[in-house]
Amino acid sequence: MTYLPTFDGPLTPASPLRETYLPNLRTTLVDATAAETIATLLAPGRRRVNFMNAHCFNVMARDRQYATAVNSADFLLPDGIGVALAAKMTGHDLTANLNGTDFIPKLLQEAAKMGKSVFLFGGTAGTADKAAAQLTQNIPTLIIAGTRDGFEQAQNDAEVIADINASGADIVLVALGVPMQELWLHRNAPYIDAELTMGVGAALDFFAGNVTRAPAWIRKAKCEWVWRLAQEPRRLAKRYLQGNFSFMARAAKRTASTLTPASVANRLLDITVAATALVLLSPLLALTALAIKVESKGPALFTQTRIGKNGRPFTMIKFRSMVSDAEAQRDSILAQSDREGICFKSKSDPRITRIGRFIRRASIDELPQILNVLRGQMSIVGPRPALPSEVDAYPKHAFGRLSVKPGITGVWQVSGRADVGFEQMIEMDLAYASSRSILLDLILIGMTFRAVLTGRGAH
Incomplete structure (x- = not known):
């Protein structure tokens, strides 16, 4: 859909x-x-x-x-x-x-x-x-x-x-x-x-x-x-x-003729940050992929369909932090969600591997999304990209968060991630979509480093 x-x-x-x-x-x-x-x-x-x-x-x-x-x-x-x-x-x-x-x-x-x-x-x-x-x-x-x-x-x-x-x-x-x-x-x-x-x-x-x-x-x-x-x-x-x-x-x-100075500036920021991060973090990316392969069978990267700007599906890339058949097991553990609302999150998710817990805690699992940013499917800053099943269950007002590109980081991500309830996340995303600017994006990028170091809500 x-x-x-x-x-x-x-x-x-x-x-x-x-x-x-x-x-x-x-x-x-x-x-x-x-x-x-x-x-x-x-x-x-x-x-x-x-x-x-x-x-x-x-x-x-x-x-x-x-x-x-x-x-x-x-x-x-x-x-x-x-x-x-x-x-x-x-x-x-x-x-x-x-x-x-x-x-x-x-x-x-x-x-x-x-x-x-x-x-x-x-x-x-x-x-x-x-x-x-x-x-x-x-x-x-x-x-x-x-x-x-x-x-x-x-x-x-x-x-x-x-x-x-x-x-x-x-x-x-x-x-x-x-x-x-x-x-x-x-x-x-x-x-x-x-x-x-x-x-x-x-x-x-x-x-x-x-x-x-x-x-x-x-x-x-x-x-x-x-x-x-x-x-x-x-x-x-x-x-x-x-x-x-x-x-x-x-x-x-x-x-x-449809481009605005703000949209051009946002895209330039995305490309500059993503390209720089790809070069500087390439050793970490390689070591992470190797560690995942050593611990468990399956590919180092995990791809999943997510919903992007204006409801466009795209293939999001992450480091695999779960067992290779995690998707098949998802329905059986939905009742274990620690979070109220539509989006599933569980600290005790049995599908997560040991390496997976570490890279989730350090937010390393999200780094391959740099490629999604370079492709134009995501931004450095934006709402969390949702699953199609989550969007299918959205209340009407929640669709407003799809008016901007999803991001690697954003207001929700620096405010507690999984510790933030669904309705509060929606309000954050709607507020961001209505007031986004280069200055706000730079502030959120800076706050991301603190969020990664504290690890709050990362599981």
Whole structure:
């Protein structure tokens, strides 16, 4: 579950299919796994869907009619490394790249299990038929309700709509290319009986074998655009070379316009402190990892999903201070918590190793989070990063603590840590979020040394 800000103030649980507004792209993209997206798209109800890559955003920037068509769709799916990089500029690591050539066969496979049929519309003469033959070969139970090419058979909208509706198709894939397919759907989707309509670009050409996919290792390296450019340099050079550059430049410019002196100063402080600490503490980090490995089986580092700014999940890194199967044992010892409220803490937690007790007491177990800071997922100073299960149980006012990045240290950490109750911790975090400044962060960093030396609440 991801938590997104609402327009009326506090953060609240989002719908099963998450969406993220990206100011540098000026639109809202689906941010979910392929499986989550497919489940939502195939659920009862009418939906219009577009895939969005860098080229689509370039067309949006110069074609207002196309921009209107795109943003009127029910869901926009992120497609390509360019969109992922542009999202990352504003601190969003999109969950998945939902490019149509990989995503659509998965969607149709699930549709086939549900007995849903698909209509293929687009491509040159014969392309839709070849794509249909290949899809049914790969998915034998898939029902092809009908096909129609995107040239001679696409001249009359009324005829196309009548053909699609007569077929009884549940899903319509429109492959007319950008921007024609989005404009066509914006104009005609309300008159189509199918529940799901999608603009799919060149997908039918790939399914038909007209265009060859890049080898798996190139796709894994997120360089399929290079393969496509090598195949069709004359047609794609402007789109991929000039287009990708202009898209990234425009995204960077818009991102820069949203930055404030305070946010830049905070990030510079994070990078400076984290990089310096990584260099100076590297011998201690190495010795700690060795000690953990000597005492017990399992990796020296422990990773866990935590909830970051604006409810974004991220993988937090710590030194392992417990036995390797600690997570499996957690439910059985929840009743032993020494702390009231949602967050579990126990001084006598049987899962903690001897080395683990020492590194917890000295706060050494938290040091690998320096890497989370350098990645931009955490700050040096901020609220404690919460577990998803804890956030699921938050009272409404507690979501306000997710409005800033979680930190390695903070008000709660220097005020007693586990000795501080849940409600008091929330009040501390909300106060910090509303009044954070460089001066406050420097004071809290200084107070952290005292907290580490006293070890209060560290267990």
